[in-house]
Amino acid sequence: MTNEWVVATYQVPDDGDLRKKAESIAVGLTVGTWTDLPAARRAELEPYKGVVVDIRRGQVAADRSRVAHLAIGYPVRNLRADIPSLLTTVFGKLSMDGRIRLIDLKLPDAFVRAFPGPRLGIAGVRQRLGVWGRPLLMSIFKSCIGLSLAELHEQFVAQVEGGVDLVKDDEIFFVDDRAPVFERIALFREALDAHEAKTGRRVLYAVNLTGPVDELVDRAREAVRQGATALLLNVLPYGYDILQRLREDPDIAVPILAHPALAGALYASPHHGIAAPIVLGTLMRLAGADLVLFPSPYGTVPLDAAKAFALRDRLVEPFAGLAPAFPVPSAGIHPGMVPRLLADFGLDHVVNAGGGIHGHPDGPRGGGEAFVAAIEAAVAGVPLEEQAKTCPALDKALAKWGVVA
Amino acid sequence: MTNEWVVATYQVPDDGDLRKKAESIAVGLTVGTWTDLPAARRAELEPYKGVVVDIRRGQVAADRSRVAHLAIGYPVRNLRADIPSLLTTVFGKLSMDGRIRLIDLKLPDAFVRAFPGPRLGIAGVRQRLGVWGRPLLMSIFKSCIGLSLAELHEQFVAQVEGGVDLVKDDEIFFVDDRAPVFERIALFREALDAHEAKTGRRVLYAVNLTGPVDELVDRAREAVRQGATALLLNVLPYGYDILQRLREDPDIAVPILAHPALAGALYASPHHGIAAPIVLGTLMRLAGADLVLFPSPYGTVPLDAAKAFALRDRLVEPFAGLAPAFPVPSAGIHPGMVPRLLADFGLDHVVNAGGGIHGHPDGPRGGGEAFVAAIEAAVAGVPLEEQAKTCPALDKALAKWGVVA
Ligand SMILES: [Mg+2]
Ligand SMILES: [Mg+2]
Numbered sequence: 001m002t003n004e005w006v007v008a009t010y011q012v013p014d015d016g017d018l019r020k021k022a023e024s025i026a027v028g029l030t031v032g033t034w035t036d037l038p039a040a041r042r043a044e045l046e047p048y049k050g051v052v053v054d055i056r057r058g059q060v061a062a063d064r065s066r067v068a069h070l071a072i073g074y075p076v077r078n079l080r081a082d083i084p085s086l087l088t089t090v091f092g093k094l095s096m097d098g099r100i101r102l103i104d105l106k107l108p109d110a111f112v113r114a115f116p117g118p119r120l121g122i123a124g125v126r127q128r129l130g131v132w133g134r135p136l137l138m139s140i141f142k143s144c145i146g147l148s149l150a151e152l153h154e155q156f157v158a159q160v161e162g163g164v165d166l167v168k169d170d171e172i173f174f175v176d177d178r179a180p181v182f183e184r185i186a187l188f189r190e191a192l193d194a195h196e197a198k199t200g201r202r203v204l205y206a207v208n209l210t211g212p213v214d215e216l217v218d219r220a221r222e223a224v225r226q227g228a229t230a231l232l233l234n235v236l237p238y239g240y241d242i243l244q245r246l247r248e249d250p251d252i253a254v255p256i257l258a259h260p261a262l263a264g265a266l267y268a269s270p271h272h273g274i275a276a277p278i279v280l281g282t283l284m285r286l287a288g289a290d291l292v293l294f295p296s297p298y299g300t301v302p303l304d305a306a307k308a309f310a311l312r313d314r315l316v317e318p319f320a321g322l323a324p325a326f327p328v329p330s331a332g333i334h335p336g337m338v339p340r341l342l343a344d345f346g347l348d349h350v351v352n353a354g355g356g357i358h359g360h361p362d363g364p365r366g367g368g369e370a371f372v373a374a375i376e377a378a379v380a381g382v383p384l385e386e387q388a389k390t391c392p393a394l395d396k397a398l399a400k401w402g403v404v405a
Numbered sequence: 406m407t408n409e410w411v412v413a414t415y416q417v418p419d420d421g422d423l424r425k426k427a428e429s430i431a432v433g434l435t436v437g438t439w440t441d442l443p444a445a446r447r448a449e450l451e452p453y454k455g456v457v458v459d460i461r462r463g464q465v466a467a468d469r470s471r472v473a474h475l476a477i478g479y480p481v482r483n484l485r486a487d488i489p490s491l492l493t494t495v496f497g498k499l500s501m502d503g504r505i506r507l508i509d510l511k512l513p514d515a516f517v518r519a520f521p522g523p524r525l526g527i528a529g530v531r532q533r534l535g536v537w538g539r540p541l542l543m544s545i546f547k548s549c550i551g552l553s554l555a556e557l558h559e560q561f562v563a564q565v566e567g568g569v570d571l572v573k574d575d576e577i578f579f580v581d582d583r584a585p586v587f588e589r590i591a592l593f594r595e596a597l598d599a600h601e602a603k604t605g606r607r608v609l610y611a612v613n614l615t616g617p618v619d620e621l622v623d624r625a626r627e628a629v630r631q632g633a634t635a636l637l638l639n640v641l642p643y644g645y646d647i648l649q650r651l652r653e654d655p656d657i658a659v660p661i662l663a664h665p666a667l668a669g670a671l672y673a674s675p676h677h678g679i680a681a682p683i684v685l686g687t688l689m690r691l692a693g694a695d696l697v698l699f700p701s702p703y704g705t706v707p708l709d710a711a712k713a714f715a716l717r718d719r720l721v722e723p724f725a726g727l728a729p730a731f732p733v734p735s736a737g738i739h740p741g742m743v744p745r746l747l748a749d750f751g752l753d754h755v756v757n758a759g760g761g762i763h764g765h766p767d768g769p770r771g772g773g774e775a776f777v778a779a780i781e782a783a784v785a786g787v788p789l790e791e792q793a794k795t796c797p798a799l800d801k802a803l804a805k806w807g808v809v810a
Pocket of ligand 1: 140
């Protein structure tokens with residue numbers, strides 16, 4: 001990986017001596033000093049020195065103010081193939097350097113290939129489910145905290161019978177005394193196996209993985225041994241690296257769903273932090289998420305469409321041979337949104353519904369049924385209103401939420 | 406810990422129905438729904454439900470715009486005593502809720518006591534060093550990347566002989582093929598032991614802890630077994646939880662220095678993210694950092710004084726019995742700053758110098774000597790100019806950098 005560069009692009013104020021600023025980043029985050037080094041030391045350190053790749057004035061920030069872009073190349077030889085090494089180098093100290101935002105990250109193929117990427121990816125998850133040619137359907141518990149195992153089981157079965165492909169825990173479900181994780185896994189696995197025996201349909205349950213970070217690999221292994229079929233991880237609160245280590249363990253061969261908790265604290269500002277497509281796209285895929293949840297462009301507090309689509313692209317576009325990951329745009333999803341979702345995210349995404357399932361007039365079974373019908377129609381190019389004529393559940397959903405063009 | 410609340414305060418736009426917004430946070434991040442629940446379910450879930458503690462309109466943000474503050478109480482029973490649980494709950498999904506910033510976090514004593522806090526803290530680190538009654542002095546390598554073990558050793562010895570109490574690796578030092586971590590530990594430990602035998606002065610070397618996050622506890626244990634006297638950790642890139650796990654391991658009984666890499670991505674925006682005193686104060690201390698580096702209010706890109714002092718307070722003020730941690734305000738520090746540092750941070754802080762040591766006209770030995778003299782003078786209330794008359798190294802430093810009133 002010598003003579004190759006990780007190129008990070010920063011958005012900074014469009015003023016002052018940008019060449020000098022860029023040089024100081026390139027040197028400061030690699031060899032420390034340069035101009036005052038003797039020639040012999042320079043020759044020795046040259047291969048480790050960062051370089052200024054590009055300086056562009058007169059760019060425009062998300063809030064329409066005028067900014068500049070600085071692209072800095074970091075020698076790949078300075079980095080390990082892990083996210084702590086990458087983030088500490090390109091946006092560690094620099095994140096505290098006033099008004100500066102990391103907006104792009106270009107990685108050489110050989111460096112990308114040193115990361116695991118998704119274990120199963122889109123194709124592997126489809127194979128687990130035996131589902132091709134349509135988006136997947138996922139639902140979330142209406143709530144988890146404080147409920148008993150029996151209450152959660154009831155919610156779970158209703159969701160499964162509604163026809164979803166995946167059910168996930170609440171990401172805030174840390175204290176589960178009333179429904180301990182291994183009891184959930186065992187009981188829900190029974191329900192899933194029974195459902196499969198009856199219908200031939202396989203469904204996955206993503207259990208929230210919690211505990212001390214240095215025990216998560218062992219806990220995940222044990223969860224899989226006890227029948228877990230998927231894992232949910234709060235990647236940012238735990239740190240990206242544990243995602244990579246879960247991915248790399250051969251015994252944890254189930255899909256990993258990356259929850260975006262805390263991501264807004266990094267991506268939401270126009271002038272600081274890190275762009276969402278890097279936080280939830282590039283880095284999640286490198287480290288090995290199979291499915292990545294992110295705010296849809298449709299909710300009450302949307303990620304704007306351009307960013308959501310850039311994020312989607314980072315998950316699915318060719319990336320040095322890494323498997324693609326499923327985009328899971330979340331919030332504001334009801335059955336009438338499905339044609340729009342299909343237009344925006346294509347066949348390879350996950351329709352993720354909370355309120356759109358549980359808020360259905362007939363409850364989660366009706367909600368699931370409505371979504372299944374909507375997905376079938378949208379993929380076939382049949383108008384939802386047409387499909388609703390033969391599916392009362394969809395009809396009720398459209399009456400409640402309408403159809404989004 | 407029942408009937409106790411973690412109270413998080415958010416800065417949000419001062420518009421719309423704030424009562425409704427606050428209620429929706431209190432419910433949404435705990436039991437999910439409330440108004441549509443039957444009475445029996447409400448009675449069952451009441452102990453898990455968040456509450457609105459306070460709503461204040463007409464507040465002022467860092468950029469002087471008008472904002473509101475919402476204080477929400479989360480039942481402690483929903484939380485585990487770890488940072489992923491705490492952050493996911495109070496600022497997971499919520500971080501993506503538009504313009505919102507986490508600005509304060511009040512924790513009940515019993516919850517705080519369930520965290521380890523610093524193992525050694527200020528008193529324990531002082532005891533290791535045998536140094537009381539003055540700030541400590543730390544220096545950093547001029548650079549690490551690409552240098553051979555012999556070159557780093559030379560830098561190391563010069564810093565130690567200059568009179569510093571601690572020397573730390575560069576936080577970006579991940580690839581160390583030319584000076585592998587266990588070789589550095591062994592060789593530098595020899596130098597430290599020799600220095601102590603000669604002078605009676607103990608010095609600590611904080612080695613950068615890197616590698617897969619689930620192996621860091623083992624690597625740290627091995628480092629200590631091989632003679633490491635302190636550890637440097639990029640807490641945010643690795644995730645806070647591994648700091649807590651390093652702290653809790655009884656075999657890793659050395660000070661842990663928390664580097665603030667990546668922190669600016671969380672704290673720097675006026676309207677998003679998390680305030681610096683939480684990111685680098687409260688959470689670092691809970692998880693167990695003994696020393697916390699943060700941008701000083703004096704550098705070219707300062708943390709403003711109010712925030713730096715609030716951060717300092719979170720590290721040192723009484724906190725349910727947790728040991729206090731050393732504030733390490735960094736950047737812009739030269740010998741002429743020491744009286745100002747003492748006035749701002751008191752006896753219990755660490756004077757952390759990079760350029761102020763290596764940029765001394767006589768090199769790092771002179772730099773160290775100048776700082777030692779400056780600290781001695783400042784603590785005794787002797788003007789630096791006076792002290793400089795009997796210390797040529799300090800005289801040269803003051804000639805180069807001046808004295809800051
Ligand atoms: Mg939820
Ligand atoms: Mg440095």
